[in-house]
Amino acid sequence: MTALPAIAGGRPQRNRFLHYARHSVDEDDIRNVEKVLRSAWLTTGPELEGFEENLSSFLGSDFVVAMSSGTAALHATMAMLNLNPGDEVLMPAITFVATANCVLYCGATPVFVDVNPDSLLIDMEDVKNKITENTKAVIAMDYAGQPTNYQILQNICCKNNIRFIVDCCHSLGAKYKDKPVGQYADFSIFSFHPAKSIACGEGGAVATNSLEYAEALRMFRNHGIDSDFVTRRKHGVTKYDMTELGYNYRLSEIHSALGNSQLKRLPEFLERRQKIATYYDCLLEKTVGVQVLVCNEDVVHANHLYVIKLDLSLINVSRDEILSALHAEGIGVNVHYAPVYTHSYYKNISLDSECKVTDSVYQQILSLPIYPGMTDADVKDVVAALDKVITYFRR
Ligand SMILES: *Cc1c(COP(=O)(O)O)cnc(C)c1O
Numbered sequence: 001m002t003a004l005p006a007i008a009g010g011r012p013q014r015n016r017f018l019h020y021a022r023h024s025v026d027e028d029d030i031r032n033v034e035k036v037l038r039s040a041w042l043t044t045g046p047e048l049e050g051f052e053e054n055l056s057s058f059l060g061s062d063f064v065v066a067m068s069s070g071t072a073a074l075h076a077t078m079a080m081l082n083l084n085p086g087d088e089v090l091m092p093a094i095t096f097v098a099t100a101n102c103v104l105y106c107g108a109t110p111v112f113v114d115v116n117p118d119s120l121l122i123d124m125e126d127v128k129n130k131i132t133e134n135t136k137a138v139i140a141m142d143y144a145g146q147p148t149n150y151q152i153l154q155n156i157c158c159k160n161n162i163r164f165i166v167d168c169c170h171s172l173g174a175k176y177k178d179k180p181v182g183q184y185a186d187f188s189i190f191s192f193h194p195a196k197s198i199a200c201g202e203g204g205a206v207a208t209n210s211l212e213y214a215e216a217l218r219m220f221r222n223h224g225i226d227s228d229f230v231t232r233r234k235h236g237v238t239k240y241d242m243t244e245l246g247y248n249y250r251l252s253e254i255h256s257a258l259g260n261s262q263l264k265r266l267p268e269f270l271e272r273r274q275k276i277a278t279y280y281d282c283l284l285e286k287t288v289g290v291q292v293l294v295c296n297e298d299v300v301h302a303n304h305l306y307v308i309k310l311d312l313s314l315i316n317v318s319r320d321e322i323l324s325a326l327h328a329e330g331i332g333v334n335v336h337y338a339p340v341y342t343h344s345y346y347k348n349i350s351l352d353s354e355c356k357v358t359d360s361v362y363q364q365i366l367s368l369p370i371y372p373g374m375t376d377a378d379v380k381d382v383v384a385a386l387d388k389v390i391t392y393f394r395r
Pocket residue numbers: 069070071072095096098099141167169170190191192193202203204
């Protein structure tokens with residue numbers, strides 16, 4: 001006889017709720033932010049400059065332009081493409097809404113591409129199917145922290161004369177063919193939201209190897225003005241000219257300072273995430289009704305998410321009922337993500353969205369808690385609760 005799950009009146013696995021993600025801020029982080037608060041610069045100063053330099057050497061990309069969020073970085077990237085109404089940008093249907101919203105900001109049309117059922121990365125055959133004469137770019141998304149097959153996608157983009165962009169918001173620290181993500185695509189976009197690999201509070205960045213684009217991105221984040229305050233002061237001028245329509249997407253010194261000290265800790269974060277993922281792999285081998293995602297060869301995974309697929313042929317309830325049952329156990333599982341086209345806003349603008357694999361795999365996915373501060377005992381709790389709940393709901 002197995003234990004009764006909490007949702008059916010049994011004792012929950014945990015008393016203290018385990019969240020699916022959590023930032024890790026230590027005393028060094030706090031000291032670095034405090035130093036800025038006591039300084040003369042609260043925005044656009046040495047911490048920002050340092051953060052961009054440190055990121056660009058970590059990623060091995062020529063230029064990094066930091067922004068106030070990953071969404072701002074996506075918007076700025078789309079603005080570089082000079083999109084017109086009717087232009088199409090391809091992306092996987094399973095991604096965060098911001099990947100698609102940035103295309104709408106620029107008046108163009110997001111086109112949703114099916115995902116590979118084993119990795120949940122963009123499906124290359126469906127990319128080819130969905131390219132039309134209106135396609136201007138593809139935004140791949142490194143789901144859960146696994147790099148997309150950049151080589152194949154780059155070839156497709158090159159042959160069709162379209163831009164190759166990667167939403168790397170999950171994959172900071174991942175590698176593709178021994179090199180960090182962030183140096184392969186025309187533009188690679190990062191986020192430093194607290195749930196991501198490193199936290200700025202809010203923050204983002206675009207990595208590119210083009211000096212021209214880096215300069216245009218810097219202008220875009222500063223209202224479209226052709227110089228910034230610090231540069232003008234250095235040269236003793238006060239006059240400036242706004243030559244393009246831009247935004248205020250600057251990252252403050254306070255956020256940059258946190259980003260800088262977090263970036264130093266990234267290797268340690270990645271190592272811990274990898275250990276947790278390996279431990280899950282090992283414990284879940286024995287769990288009936290659970291499949292883990294496939295990791296391709298020649299990549300190093302950033303383990304941003306740990307996603308499982310439920311084998312619904314063995315379970316007599318839906319994924320959402322399993323999710324509720326796990327919450328009752330004190331385990332904060334989550335779903336990444338509902339297909340973008342299932343959101344009301346996207347339904348209302350009725351975009352074409354034929355993605356059969358996406359529709360079915362979405363019913364199965366569940367993200368288990370993973371973050372650097374998690375202990376091995378926490379991992380065991382998750383798997384024990386999952387075992388208990390699935391056993392109870394076995395067909
Ligand atoms: C977090 C995230 C974003 C948006 O980043 P913000 O910094 O929260 O604006 C975009 N795309 C993906 C895949 C993300 O995970």
